[in-house]
Amino acid sequence: MTKRRVYLSLVGIIALAFLAGNLAYPNYLNQGIGFINNKLGFRFSYFWDVPFKLGLDLQGGTHLIYEADLSGIEEKDYSSAMQGLRDIIERRVNLFGVAEPVVQTQESSGQYRLVVELAGIKDPAEAIKMIGQTPFLEFKRQRNEEDKQKILDKQKEIEGMSYEEFQQVEGWQLAFDDPYFEPTSLTGKYLEKAELAFDQQVGTPLILLKFDDEGSKIFEQITSENVGKILAIYIDGMAISAPVVNEAISGGSAQITGDFTLEEAKELVRNLNSGALPVPIKLISEQSVGPILGKISLEQSLRAGVFGFLAILLFMIIFYRIPGFFASLALVIFVFIILSIFKLIPVTLTLAGIAGFILSMGMAVDANILIFSRMKEELREGKSFLISLQEGIRRAWPSIRDGNFTTILVGLILFIFGNSFVKGFAFTLIIGNLIGMFSAILITNIFLKCFIGNKIEKFKWLLK
Numbered sequence: 001m002t003k004r005r006v007y008l009s010l011v012g013i014i015a016l017a018f019l020a021g022n023l024a025y026p027n028y029l030n031q032g033i034g035f036i037n038n039k040l041g042f043r044f045s046y047f048w049d050v051p052f053k054l055g056l057d058l059q060g061g062t063h064l065i066y067e068a069d070l071s072g073i074e075e076k077d078y079s080s081a082m083q084g085l086r087d088i089i090e091r092r093v094n095l096f097g098v099a100e101p102v103v104q105t106q107e108s109s110g111q112y113r114l115v116v117e118l119a120g121i122k123d124p125a126e127a128i129k130m131i132g133q134t135p136f137l138e139f140k141r142q143r144n145e146e147d148k149q150k151i152l153d154k155q156k157e158i159e160g161m162s163y164e165e166f167q168q169v170e171g172w173q174l175a176f177d178d179p180y181f182e183p184t185s186l187t188g189k190y191l192e193k194a195e196l197a198f199d200q201q202v203g204t205p206l207i208l209l210k211f212d213d214e215g216s217k218i219f220e221q222i223t224s225e226n227v228g229k230i231l232a233i234y235i236d237g238m239a240i241s242a243p244v245v246n247e248a249i250s251g252g253s254a255q256i257t258g259d260f261t262l263e264e265a266k267e268l269v270r271n272l273n274s275g276a277l278p279v280p281i282k283l284i285s286e287q288s289v290g291p292i293l294g295k296i297s298l299e300q301s302l303r304a305g306v307f308g309f310l311a312i313l314l315f316m317i318i319f320y321r322i323p324g325f326f327a328s329l330a331l332v333i334f335v336f337i338i339l340s341i342f343k344l345i346p347v348t349l350t351l352a353g354i355a356g357f358i359l360s361m362g363m364a365v366d367a368n369i370l371i372f373s374r375m376k377e378e379l380r381e382g383k384s385f386l387i388s389l390q391e392g393i394r395r396a397w398p399s400i401r402d403g404n405f406t407t408i409l410v411g412l413i414l415f416i417f418g419n420s421f422v423k424g425f426a427f428t429l430i431i432g433n434l435i436g437m438f439s440a441i442l443i444t445n446i447f448l449k450c451f452i453g454n455k456i457e458k459f460k461w462l463l464k
Helices: 003-024 027-040 075-094 124-132 145-155 163-167 213-225 262-275 291-344 351-380 385-417 420-451 453-462
Strands: 061-068 102-108 111-119 137-142 181-187 191-198 205-211 231-235 238-241 253-257 281-289
Touching (some): 003 291, 003 420, 075 102, 075 111, 075 124, 111 124, 124 281, 181 213, 205 213, 205 262, 231 253, 238 253, 291 351, 291 420, 385 420
Antiparallel strands (some): 061 111, 102 111, 137 231, 191 205, 205 253, 231 238
């Protein structure tokens, strides 16, 4: 590399460091801009100030896991049902005013789950209540006599108790299929909107349903196949209305009548419009972090990061002297670049993510240690500093490359197959390793060539 290219590279690194540093922490620059504007009357724009995106374990919040019951739909529709469930729950949690909630689906060993992360929420109980209040709308058709009798006969096999007696036991849920009605493929998944209306004869409230195009076709097919039979409307597993189908109904409209008050009807319409769930869900896990605990976790994480950073700088300067000093400068730039990337993507910072970031700092320095160790061997053989530096990089590069690539590979596996907490660790570790290789190979190399070169030959004790 010629001197001109070396110095141009140095200018580029300084410009990158300035930009990354002010992206990561623009307060000082903006204070300077404000001072100039006030004193000299200029109107310079302030530098872009983007806050870090913190996870719920750093700012407080709630982590909820719901289990989806897909028993009522065909296996080929599982994926679309879970996607519809995710979209609907995401619309509902957006009503809480939470900044960028996380709603994800997970599948493991045949179990389908929905993960909801609400960072910064002040009332987890209210959030759980609102999510749980989302109604599950479904239509059930009347069973034929043969199927009904089979279920009734099975129920009567319970020793010492008739079906009628068993129905009256409180606090139990029947472990049988409904003998009178069976599910259809028409559920709240296809609901376009719900409206409040009133019966023109008696004035009682009723709810008008409008289905989308696919739901309209399904509704017309179901009504055409069940003329003269009851088509029951269920909400959250309870029969609300059971009208008789007189003829095939086209147009995708239906109505719900029932014994509910005006306020109950309004609430039901509101909940249906905010998202009728395509499948029922059950809360199986709840983890909440208070805002004070989140603040404490953030402060402790920052303290650990600063102490770890300073310890690395001290180690490098004591053991590797001048090269260690410039490696420390490269590490400062590495930190600026990483933090600015976290803001620009943006990356949701969690405790696990900060751990991955701190670990990547150590691995970035590890690359410099390999280079400097090889360089010392070359210096002991009497070679010049620049030749020793180039040989150190050449001989250390295979170890640096293999070590970082295997770490990145493990990080990718964790990111693909891990949960949200593990993904945060894996993502910051991957970014840190990629930038760390750039920092060790390029930035430190340019610094040493520009500021030291062969001028250090008389002071080799500063290198060994």
